[in-house]
Amino acid sequence: MKPDINIALMFCAQEISSRFLPLLEQEYDQSRLGSWGALMLLSSLQIDGAADNLDKQNKLMLGFLTKALSVLESDQLIDQIKEVNSVQLSDIKISTLDPFNQKLRKIFSETQQYLEESKDSDLLKESWIILREMHAHRKVSHLLDLLKSDS
Amino acid sequence: MNNEIQLGEEFVNYYSQLTQKSFLLKSISRIFGGASRETYRLSLEDKDSIETNLIYRRSQSSALIETDQLTEYSAYLAFQKSEVPVPTTIAIEESSDVLGAPFIVMEELEGVAASPFDQEAYFPNQETLGDQFWNILGEITIKDIDDSNLASIPGRESKSCWKRELDHWVNIIREDSFSVEPILEAAIRELYRNPPKETEKKCLVHGDYRNGNFLSQNDRIVGILDWEMSHIGDPLEDVSWAMSPIWCWNEHDRPSYLIDRSRAMEIWQNKSQIEVDADSLSWWELFSCVKGLAIWISAGDEFIKGTNTDPINLFSAWIPGDIHMEIILDTLEKKLLLR
Numbered sequence: 001m002k003p004d005i006n007i008a009l010m011f012c013a014q015e016i017s018s019r020f021l022p023l024l025e026q027e028y029d030q031s032r033l034g035s036w037g038a039l040m041l042l043s044s045l046q047i048d049g050a051a052d053n054l055d056k057q058n059k060l061m062l063g064f065l066t067k068a069l070s071v072l073e074s075d076q077l078i079d080q081i082k083e084v085n086s087v088q089l090s091d092i093k094i095s096t097l098d099p100f101n102q103k104l105r106k107i108f109s110e111t112q113q114y115l116e117e118s119k120d121s122d123l124l125k126e127s128w129i130i131l132r133e134m135h136a137h138r139k140v141s142h143l144l145d146l147l148k149s150d151s
Numbered sequence: 152m153n154n155e156i157q158l159g160e161e162f163v164n165y166y167s168q169l170t171q172k173s174f175l176l177k178s179i180s181r182i183f184g185g186a187s188r189e190t191y192r193l194s195l196e197d198k199d200s201i202e203t204n205l206i207y208r209r210s211q212s213s214a215l216i217e218t219d220q221l222t223e224y225s226a227y228l229a230f231q232k233s234e235v236p237v238p239t240t241i242a243i244e245e246s247s248d249v250l251g252a253p254f255i256v257m258e259e260l261e262g263v264a265a266s267p268f269d270q271e272a273y274f275p276n277q278e279t280l281g282d283q284f285w286n287i288l289g290e291i292t293i294k295d296i297d298d299s300n301l302a303s304i305p306g307r308e309s310k311s312c313w314k315r316e317l318d319h320w321v322n323i324i325r326e327d328s329f330s331v332e333p334i335l336e337a338a339i340r341e342l343y344r345n346p347p348k349e350t351e352k353k354c355l356v357h358g359d360y361r362n363g364n365f366l367s368q369n370d371r372i373v374g375i376l377d378w379e380m381s382h383i384g385d386p387l388e389d390v391s392w393a394m395s396p397i398w399c400w401n402e403h404d405r406p407s408y409l410i411d412r413s414r415a416m417e418i419w420q421n422k423s424q425i426e427v428d429a430d431s432l433s434w435w436e437l438f439s440c441v442k443g444l445a446i447w448i449s450a451g452d453e454f455i456k457g458t459n460t461d462p463i464n465l466f467s468a469w470i471p472g473d474i475h476m477e478i479i480l481d482t483l484e485k486k487l488l489l490r
Binding site for chain 2: 127
């Protein structure tokens, strides 16, 4: 088995920080290269699950939108949800999952607005649970402390 | 000759003409000074070997948030030798003809600008610095906005402070967004649906008042910096921005990692003599997230397009963007449960 990309990125980030950063004289250059090292480290931690995270987000949104069909009275929204429900993605590359994710996000946002206006508080609350879960799948802010300890 | 040395040499020629005195370039180095400007620290030497240390802030061809140099310079001018410490101003050039980009020049202040994400940055002086930080904000709030130095600061003419600001940042989001963010969209809808009370007193708003944007030396704040987003508006805009959990992510009740929130509010209210309306403050706190996200989205846009690949733009889109999104989640979930 050959080394994975995330492992390569992680070692590259470490080399940047420990080997090349000390060679720079200017404070700005040091800071800039240091940032690249930290961001590369962060990427190395995220890359493995990136496609899976997108896939999970998409499934969460599709599930919610399908459930919302029972209360929606907007033909436009109903048509859009039916359309995304019929989509068969050709593969699970990020470049395939991401545009679909964007499409779902747009419909999700419009559905949430509809629920706010129709005062459907139960489904609205559910929509926020979905958003919380989606955010957890995507966020990197929890790695802030790790970056600080690394630098 | 590398670019920086060339910039330095060109600047020395300009500065020698300006002061009618001959100088030599001793050193030039780029420093961080906000993502919308290229900032350089210059050390010049005259014929008697007397050193002059300057800060030279140039507009970038690709700036995160488009702001003109005059706004920042006007704010510095208005606070020269006042209770609000700022660098001594030397010159402004609004045209690109002189040195290739608009710029301002100031004397360098000695002090340290901390990272806004460093919880221990001000230890053990956080109490003293916190008192100063909130008192200085009070001083900014009570500044006479009819001061002639502030004549060019934008926002004076607007009828509604909150609407002017919200429209402004939402427009930036619409222009620069590269993805759909349902959390952000919900916050924008909430802000338009439930506006705050109009302020009874328009004041000068710094626009980015927080930890990281001031210089300190041990237990003393020696300079309030980065005024490029200043405008005339609602004083709660600065209060809520400085109090935003993003600037104290590991300790939400100690805004800007200085003193606790209730004490901070007490100091600011005493100095400004403004009674805070809790609902309006909540509105401005949510607004801070939308404003922040507009800035982080704009940073990401620059990075994606390749117009400014400074890693700070990637960092901004990833980390602060996530944090502001999470603050909106917390805020709107709470509101929903209370309804």
